[in-house]
Amino acid sequence: xxxxxxxxxxxxxxxxxxxxxxxxxxxxxxxxxxxxxxxxxxxxxxxxxxxxxxxxxxxxxxxxxxxxxxxxxxxxxxxxxxxxxxxxxxxxxxxxxxxxxxxxxxxxxxxxxxxxxxxxxxxxxxxxxxxxxxxxxxxxxxxxxxxxxxxxxxxxxxxxxxxxxxxxxxxxxxxxxxxxxxxxxxxxxxxxxxxxxxxxxxxxxxxxxxxxxxxxxxxxxxxxxxxxxxxxxxxxxxxxxxxxxxxxxxxxxxxxxxxxxxxxxxxxxxxxxxxxxxxxxxxxxxxxxxxxxxxxxxxxxxxxxxxxxxxxxxxxxxxxxxxxxxxxxxxxxxxxxxxxxxxxxxxxxxxxxxxxxxxx
Amino acid sequence: xxxxxxxxxxxxxxxxxxxxxxxxxxxxxxxxxxxxxxxxxxxxxxxxxxxxxxxxxxxxxxxxxxxxxxxxxxxxxxxxxxxxxxxxxxxxxxxxxxxxxxxxxxxxxx
Numbered sequence: 001x002x003x004x005x006x007x008x009x010x011x012x013x014x015x016x017x018x019x020x021x022x023x024x025x026x027x028x029x030x031x032x033x034x035x036x037x038x039x040x041x042x043x044x045x046x047x048x049x050x051x052x053x054x055x056x057x058x059x060x061x062x063x064x065x066x067x068x069x070x071x072x073x074x075x076x077x078x079x080x081x082x083x084x085x086x087x088x089x090x091x092x093x094x095x096x097x098x099x100x101x102x103x104x105x106x107x108x109x110x111x112x113x114x115x116x117x118x119x120x121x122x123x124x125x126x127x128x129x130x131x132x133x134x135x136x137x138x139x140x141x142x143x144x145x146x147x148x149x150x151x152x153x154x155x156x157x158x159x160x161x162x163x164x165x166x167x168x169x170x171x172x173x174x175x176x177x178x179x180x181x182x183x184x185x186x187x188x189x190x191x192x193x194x195x196x197x198x199x200x201x202x203x204x205x206x207x208x209x210x211x212x213x214x215x216x217x218x219x220x221x222x223x224x225x226x227x228x229x230x231x232x233x234x235x236x237x238x239x240x241x242x243x244x245x246x247x248x249x250x251x252x253x254x255x256x257x258x259x260x261x262x263x264x265x266x267x268x269x270x271x272x273x274x275x276x277x278x279x280x281x282x283x284x285x286x287x288x289x290x291x292x293x294x295x296x297x298x299x300x301x302x303x304x305x306x307x308x309x310x311x312x313x314x315x316x317x318x319x320x321x322x323x324x325x326x327x328x329x330x331x332x333x334x335x336x337x338x339x340x341x342x343x344x345x346x347x348x349x350x351x352x353x354x355x356x357x358x359x360x
Numbered sequence: 361x362x363x364x365x366x367x368x369x370x371x372x373x374x375x376x377x378x379x380x381x382x383x384x385x386x387x388x389x390x391x392x393x394x395x396x397x398x399x400x401x402x403x404x405x406x407x408x409x410x411x412x413x414x415x416x417x418x419x420x421x422x423x424x425x426x427x428x429x430x431x432x433x434x435x436x437x438x439x440x441x442x443x444x445x446x447x448x449x450x451x452x453x454x455x456x457x458x459x460x461x462x463x464x465x466x467x468x469x470x
Binding site: 003005006049050051053054079081083105106108142144146172173218220 | 386387389391393395396400402403404405406407457
């Protein structure tokens, strides 16, 4: 067992946006009893001692935590590299200056499309102009800026303009992340899953842009796994490199894992080191011993780790099965059928999106 | 679910030369991890664990010293400092955007 490198600190699931592709849990009411400032201080210190070097402050919208500046300052003092993952709503100049002074290292701002009306529609709230303004503040204060855009059926055709926008705002990195189908995104899968023609067109644009921008902007493209032959190497292996702490103190290998039928582990009950080493939620799928065939005898088992446990559970009801995305999975028809439907000529590109609620 | 990268970026293959004046990229922090007892580089989405003399090389990458000067300075600490290995190490880190070669130090002398 190695030490984790990264902590995803989900400070709150409250959010001013209502994105239909949100992968956060559906049962938001379970997460309203949020950790206090002192509890987060302890969690960060325990994480550092465990070997964590990076702290992603996320949510929900982390800026809704009134103690965000104190949490950043604690992480900075512990030597953690801090990354704020934000919608940028609430990132006023004053707040940004406070965060800068507290030692925040990096800011990632989401935007939903290149065009105000489309972006606001997908976000479920007027937000485009405030995001652009906040990106300007991020650059002005000297932070490296990552722009994150979740791609799906309703915005992937605009990827060229999205790249232009990222260039205009001076992004150092652009993450083009194809939607992953957890939480609300799972509910909205029919409306979000792009067609093969859409993906192929987008990939041509992305490849050309990478070539053109390679000295100025890092373009990361998170593959649409439904269209892959092999599954993604989810989290670099279950409980291998990363851990997540949810707003109420639950500890998970990744945020989607709250959906799995595993016993809870909480920082309110146990030290992080013991949870990492021993809790069933961490050990259940660590390594390769848990694997069924075809993974068990597959040459790729140390490359993709059998794919995503949460996706296997979501699609088959059994988290220990091979990720159905894999063409070798006995359950692959489940994915193939969704892909077939997404490519039916009768499927429109603007199906109604069901917005995620803002709060519990 | 995986918020991290799956596909990474194609990168220009700029080979570092003796006259370059490398420096750590602005968004990169060099520090020491007590748990692992290793020097590390911290970046927005990843961590690079350094082995051997890597940290000593990077500590000298201040944007003022040339690679040749860095190699010479390392020579006072280590018995053998193969300059091609230092250049290869830095070239890899330039490709990963951990190290920058400021414009003033173009690869003029190849």
